[in-house]
Amino acid sequence: MITLEKLCRKNIWDLAPYSSARNEYAGREARVFLDANENPYNQPYNRYPDPLQLEVKAVISKIKGVPEDCIFLGNGSDEAIDLPYRCFCNPGKDNVVAIEPTYGMYKVCADINDVEYRPVLLDETYQITADKLLAATDANTKIIWICSPNNPTGNSLHREEIIKVIEGFQGLVIVDEAYSDFSSQKSLRHELAKHPNLIVLNTMSKAWGCAAIRLGMAFASKEIISIFNKVKYPYNVNLLTQQQALEALKDPFEVDKWVKLLLEERRCMMDAFALLPICLKVYPSDANFFLAKMTDAPKIYNYLVDRGIIVRNRHRVQLCENCLRITIGTKSENSELIAALRQY
Numbered sequence: 001m002i003t004l005e006k007l008c009r010k011n012i013w014d015l016a017p018y019s020s021a022r023n024e025y026a027g028r029e030a031r032v033f034l035d036a037n038e039n040p041y042n043q044p045y046n047r048y049p050d051p052l053q054l055e056v057k058a059v060i061s062k063i064k065g066v067p068e069d070c071i072f073l074g075n076g077s078d079e080a081i082d083l084p085y086r087c088f089c090n091p092g093k094d095n096v097v098a099i100e101p102t103y104g105m106y107k108v109c110a111d112i113n114d115v116e117y118r119p120v121l122l123d124e125t126y127q128i129t130a131d132k133l134l135a136a137t138d139a140n141t142k143i144i145w146i147c148s149p150n151n152p153t154g155n156s157l158h159r160e161e162i163i164k165v166i167e168g169f170q171g172l173v174i175v176d177e178a179y180s181d182f183s184s185q186k187s188l189r190h191e192l193a194k195h196p197n198l199i200v201l202n203t204m205s206k207a208w209g210c211a212a213i214r215l216g217m218a219f220a221s222k223e224i225i226s227i228f229n230k231v232k233y234p235y236n237v238n239l240l241t242q243q244q245a246l247e248a249l250k251d252p253f254e255v256d257k258w259v260k261l262l263l264e265e266r267r268c269m270m271d272a273f274a275l276l277p278i279c280l281k282v283y284p285s286d287a288n289f290f291l292a293k294m295t296d297a298p299k300i301y302n303y304l305v306d307r308g309i310i311v312r313n314r315h316r317v318q319l320c321e322n323c324l325r326i327t328i329g330t331k332s333e334n335s336e337l338i339a340a341l342r343q344y
């Protein structure tokens with residue numbers, strides 16, 4: 001890996017971060033807060049929240065096995081996807097490489113930040129070849145985006161190939177593991193100490209059932225995390241989100257139960273789809289959704305919408321022609337979908 005200083009935009013490396021009232025007395029005990037122009041009434045919402053979310057990070061650190069100073073928390077993964085562009089990619093000059101098809105936000109953020117986006121097609125089994133990804137990079141490539149288990153394909157990418165990308169690239173490799181709680185594959189966040197150019201993303205939105213609170217995570221070296229902390233909005237995770245996250249994180253066993261149920265349901269659903277005459281192929285999944293190739297995805301999609309059932313039409317996505325992406329719901333929601341499809 002080249003040095004972080006070389007990888008970073010110069011204006012960001014040189015940035016003197018905003019120093020909030022709450023940072024400056026850090027470490028000492030305080031009782032009277034007359035520093036932040038807050039209203040002393042309307043507790044507890046009158047006070048600015050902890051800008052570094054230390055209480056939440058302490059709990060996440062235990063659950064995920066990552067040191068607290070190697071954790072960034074943001075307003076959904078969305079913030080953790082946008083920040084690397086803002087920190088590392090010079091608009092109009094730098095580029096990023098990404099697998100294709102994958103999650104749409106990597107490209108949206110590239111476009112917003114005026115950064116060239118270079119998609120590299122997966123093979124027909126939706127797998128990556130490290131050499132193909134690396135061959136798409138040049139001296140201005142700052143980031144390679146990988147998503148595993150991948151959205152919308154559902155499969156996990158081969159770990160050895162991902163590691164080959166990490167080890168063969170001078171810039172940052174960001175592996176989005178939004179669905180890793182549903183997968184039996186080992187998370188790459190345990191390899192951070194070995195790979196200073198690795199960033200692993202995770203979220204409360206999927207297995208943790210907290211999409212509404214908007215809490216995403218990035219795990220990386222503490223040097224990379226410090227750059228993110230410098231650039232993020234000072235109070236990027238609000239108090240309600242921090243409180244609700246602490247509440248949800250108290251019960252990892254509940255999450256394990258949900259995951260187990262959803263994986264059982266996924267099995268049933270995939271079996272049921274395989275038996276439908278209008279389903280041509282069910283792709284393997286390591287997530288809480290699966291991809292199915294249908295006889296006519298757009299028509300079937302519209303048929304379902306007319307019955308109040310919404311799935312994701314991926315017909316227009318490369319390599320996903322006539323594919324629907326099916327999220328696993330409750331048993332009764334899943335049965336409704338299957339029943340409707342049987343009547344198609």
Ligand SMILES: *Cc1c(COP(=O)(O)O)cnc(C)c1O
Binds near residue numbers: 079103178205
């Ligand atoms: C759903 C999803 C996320 C979650 O995004 P949030 O902003 O945290 O809700 C992240 N990455 C991928 C690939 C996803 O499918």
